[in-house]
Amino acid sequence: MKRAKGENDSNSVDRISELPKDILQRILYFLSQEYAVRTSVLSKSWRYVWRTRPNLDFSDNSFKGNNKKEFLSVVDKNLQLYRDQNLCLEEFHLSISVTYSDRKSVPFLEKWIPLLTAMGVKKFRLSIQYEYYKSAVRVELPRVVFGEESLQDLHAERFVLEQEAIERIALSKHLKKLRLEEVYVKDDTLQTIIIIYPTSLETLEISRSNIPFQKGADFRNLKDLSLCLVESSLDNLSTCEFPSLKRLNLRYCDGLKESHISIDAPNMVCFGYAGCFIPSISFTTTSNEWNTYICLDSNDASSNWFVKLKALLESLSHSNICLAIDDNNPTPFDEEHIIHEILDDDGCGEPIAVECLQLNAGLSCFSTLLNGLFRICRPASIGDIVFKSWEMKVAEFAWNSLMRRESRDRHQFRHELWLRDLERASLEIKEIGREEWRSITLSDLPNYRPREHYRTHFALKWRQS
Amino acid sequence: MAAETGTPTTLTLKSNDDELFSVAESAAILSVTIRNMVEDGCAGGVIPLDNVDGKTLASVITYMNGISAIPADEEKKKSYRDKFLSDKDFETLADMVLAANYLNMSCLMDAVSAKIAQVMEKKSVGWVRRKFGIENDYTPEEEAAVKEEHKWTFEGVETDDDN
Numbered sequence: 014m015k016r017a018k019g020e021n022d023s024n025s026v027d028r029i030s031e032l033p034k035d036i037l038q039r040i041l042y043f044l045s046q047e048y049a050v051r052t053s054v055l056s057k058s059w060r061y062v063w064r065t066r067p068n069l070d071f072s073d074n075s076f077k078g079n080n081k082k083e084f085l086s087v088v089d090k091n092l093q094l095y096r097d098q099n100l101c102l103e104e105f106h107l108s109i110s111v112t113y114s115d116r117k118s119v120p121f122l123e124k125w126i127p128l129l130t131a132m133g134v135k136k137f138r139l140s141i142q143y144e145y146y147k148s149a150v151r152v153e154l155p156r157v158v159f160g161e162e163s164l165q166d167l168h169a170e171r172f173v174l175e176q177e178a179i180e181r182i183a184l185s186k187h188l189k190k191l192r193l194e195e196v197y198v199k200d201d202t203l204q205t206i207i208i209i210y211p212t213s214l215e216t217l218e219i220s221r222s223n224i225p226f227q228k229g230a231d232f233r234n235l236k237d238l239s240l241c242l243v244e245s246s247l248d249n250l251s252t253c254e255f256p257s258l259k260r261l262n263l264r265y266c267d268g269l270k271e272s273h274i275s276i277d278a279p280n281m282v283c284f285g286y287a288g289c290f291i292p293s294i295s296f297t298t299t300s301n302e303w304n305t306y307i308c309l310d311s312n313d314a315s316s317n318w319f320v321k322l323k324a325l326l327e328s329l330s331h332s333n334i335c336l337a338i339d340d341n342n343p344t345p346f347d348e349e350h351i352i353h354e355i356l357d358d359d360g361c362g363e364p365i366a367v368e369c370l371q372l373n374a375g376l377s378c379f380s381t382l383l384n385g386l387f388r389i390c391r392p393a394s395i396g397d398i399v400f401k402s403w404e405m406k407v408a409e410f411a412w413n414s415l416m417r418r419e420s421r422d423r424h425q426f427r428h429e430l431w432l433r434d435l436e437r438a439s440l441e442i443k444e445i446g447r448e449e450w451r452s453i454t455l456s457d458l459p460n461y462r463p464r465e466h467y468r469t470h471f472a473l474k475w476r477q478s
Numbered sequence: 479m480a481a482e483t484g485t486p487t488t489l490t491l492k493s494n495d496d497e498l499f500s501v502a503e504s505a506a507i508l509s510v511t512i513r514n515m516v517e518d519g520c521a522g523g524v525i526p527l528d529n530v531d532g533k534t535l536a537s538v539i540t541y542m543n544g545i546s547a548i549p550a551d552e553e554k555k556k557s558y559r560d561k562f563l564s565d566k567d568f569e570t571l572a573d574m575v576l577a578a579n580y581l582n583m584s585c586l587m588d589a590v591s592a593k594i595a596q597v598m599e600k601k602s603v604g605w606v607r608r609k610f611g612i613e614n615d616y617t618p619e620e621e622a623a624v625k626e627e628h629k630w631t632f633e634g635v636e637t638d639d640d641n
Contacts, residue, residue, distance in 0.1 A: 028572045029594075029610040036575055039587060043595035047631040054603045054624050057615050078630035087630050 041066040072108035108140040138166035160184035168192040183209040192218040291321040295328035308337040323389040326365040340374040367392040387431035396470035437474040497532030505542040510582035534573040559589040
């Protein structure tokens with residue numbers, strides 16, 4: 014490629030003010046509201062340029078003015094300005110928190126929101142939070158928030174909703190992202206709440222809410238679904254269609270208890286589960302390469318814990334499984350009980366291949382847990398869940414358990430059948446941020462300090478059965 | 479497209495100072511302006527770009543080649559753009575944004591605009607004037623009046639640094 018001749022060398026000529034209006038408008042688009050407005054002070058030619066930017070973006074959190082009243086008035090004036098002067102407004106972003114004492118914000122919302130579609134706004138993003146800590150009284154989310162056609166992104170936190178409000182959500186035909194936290198629907202009428210989510214939804218995050226799923230809902234564009242601390246039944250998930258779903262995250266949802274869920278999601282990339290109990294969940298997916306992350310608090314180690322875990326791993330066995338078990342159970346597993354439980358069931362069935370196993374367990378129940386787990390799964394590596402790097406005495410204990418080639422006695426052998434299948438175990442370490450693992454011996458381990466800078470695991474090679 | 483119309487897969491672009499550049503058609507059609515010419519069958523000979531000088535065009539072509547070599551991965555493309563623009567001074571950025579506008583390359587236009595905005599963000603009015611050579615033609619009274627009108631944006635302090 015030819016080199017160009019040097020010209021237009023840098024000088025102090027004011028080039029930015031000379032740029033065409035549509036370019037200046039684009040530059041202003043990327044500024045925060047406050048710095049876009051401030052350009053009016055630069056020079057006379059800049060006085061009104063900021064108004065040509067097609068977006069308004071207000072957040073009371075970063076608002077530099079004096080108080081909420083001033084914030085509301087600034088937003089109001091700007092919206093009025095754009096409307097009165099017929100200025101082009103394509104995007105409107107508002108982030109606002111409401112306290113019990115300043116419910117004045119609500120009438121403002123009721124005034125502003127209906128204006129937006131009429132003004133030609135295409136992307137309306139709203140984040141609205143109730144500042145709970147200042148008052149124990151729950152506040153109702155204004156109905157007008159739902160149903161605005163231009164609404165593209167809605168995040169609402171700590172509100173109570175009327176049924177009719179949430180039912181209006183179907184009117185927001187362009188809604189792509191919906192995040193509801195601690196939003197409760199008043200269900201005092203005891204009628205079934207019917208929510209029809211718009212099919213435009215791409216991301217749905219619900220936490221600490223009692224918002225149910227409609228039977229047979231059509232989530233044709235949904236890519237991310239995340240549910241956290243949802244108490245209401247999730248049975249209807251089995252009847253919904255998720256043709257685009259890539260990531261599903263379920264955390265501490267009591268709504269999953271006592272039921273089996275089957276997710277129809279052909280394009281899964283990642284499934285995450287965290288909870289105190291083992292869910293019964295399966296996927297209909299044609300995806301070949303997908304990952305699952307299961308994180309279990311085993312403090313609720315009920316009977317059949319291992320049998321349920323085996324069933325879960327079996328139903329996820331087409332994915333690359335990473336299993337983390339945080340055993341903070343004060344009463345450790347009873348080994349005899351486990352063995353019987355697994356033997357009584359189909360404990361002799363094929364163990365499931367697992368990518369990695371991470372454990373946090375006291376030494377007193379470490380080997381019991383390991384014996385139980387190795388009966389149902391064959392991890393390619395085993396690491397520590399908390400520090401991602403073994404503490405010396407746990408590492409030593411694991412080393413001794415894994416490196417032992419022979420069982421000590423017959424009784425032990427019955428518990429440690431897996432030893433026959435373990436071809437090789439090696440302790441490996443890597444620096445955080447590096448890719449490659451290298452093999453070390455146990456006595457090398459204390460030389461790698463500080464511990465937080467390293468990851469250690471045991472790589473396990475199993476005999477093919 | 480090349481096979482159907484017999485268009486060569488390499489295009490020759492000419493800057494307004496008569497520099498000639500060869501560029502793969504697949505990279506050049508990132509510019510909607512050039513793509514339209516190709517589609518209309520006007521790209522057979524030399525394509526004159528009357529609003530872009532050689533120095534800027536060389537830079538734009540580097541960008542075209544770089545970004546089109548990256549597969550459909552928005553994050554990688556973004557980090558390429560960030561790196562590509564990281565060492566450019568404002569003069570160069572101004573030339574690039576004008577070229578991107580003329581060539582109708584929205585991804586480059588947005589990246590450069592965002593970069594310029596990033597320079598202006600969180601800076602005092604005085605700093606922005608000095609940086610971009612903007613002459614303040616307000617009288618002190620007029621300036622005070624404009625500031626008063628948007629008082630809320632002048633609360634607090636800003637930290638000017640040259641980054």
